[in-house]
C-alpha cells in the first residue's frame with residue numbers, strides 16, 4: 748500500500764482532487780450564503796411587509812378602549828393614504844366582517860391590527876399581508892393594493908369554534924368610483 752501512496756502519479760492525483768474538493772466546499776458554502784442573504788433581503792426590502800410592533804400595552808384590554816378602534820376604523824390620512832384600525836374578536840373583523848372595507852386602488856393602506864380576546868391571524872388573501880393579532884399589542888403593516896377587486900381577510904390562527912368563518916371583506920374600487 749505504501750508503494751501506492753509514494754507513487755508520483757498518485758500523489759499528484761490526490762493533490763489535484765484535494766484542490767477540487769476544497770474549491771467545491773467553498774463554492775457550496777458561498778451558494779448557501781448568497782441564497783440566505785438574498786432571501787433575507789427579499790423579505791425585508793422587496794416585500795416590504797415585515798410587521799413592526801407599533802405598541803405594547805401592559806393591560807391587554809387597553810387597545811379596545813382607544814379612540815382609533817371605536818369609530819368606523821378607516822381614516823384617510825392623506826390624498827392617497829389610509830389607516831385601517833382592525834379589531835379581531837371571536838369570530839369577526841371590525842371593520843371587514845359586518846361592513847366591508849372599501850378603499851381606492853393604488854392607495855397606501857396601513858393596517859393597525861389588534862385583538863380584543865384571543866390570538867387571531869390577520870391574513871389578506873392574494874397579498875403578502877400576514878400578521879398575528881395579539882391582545883394588548885397593536886401591530887402594523889402597510890400595503891398598496893394595485894389591482895381593484897375583492898380581497899378577503901381570513902383568520903389563520905385557530906381561535907375556536909367559529910374560526911373557519913372568521914372572514915372580512917376588502918373592496919378595492921377603481922379610480923373612477925373612488
Ligand SMILES: [Cu+2]
Nearest residue numbers: 902904906910
Ligand atoms: Cu381564527
